[in-house]
Amino acid sequence: MSEIQWEEPFCGEGNSCFRIGVDELGNAYIAVRGQEDRFVMDSRDALRTMILDIKAGKADHLLQ
Template structure:
């Protein structure tokens, strides 16, 4: 398992929490809080683009 530095959990409400992490090789990770051993990974740029798109409403149709 890579050496991931996790940020504090981000929670919409008490039941919807996730964490974002990074490693020294420039990879980014996202996981459900408490389930960090089951993560998705991509480049930091890809994660930044995902978050930007979510914030701009491009993923609202998925909800």
């Protein structure tokens, strides 16, 4: 597996912090800060869409 280069954590309200990373093959990763060994991998576009949808309130039902 390629080494993941993690960006600085993005933290919302409370303790909801996550990090986005990429490897040299162009794969994108997202993980909860502090748990980078447990990640979701997808394309960068798919992860960006997911994050934008969450920020737009489209996934509020998942956070309750």
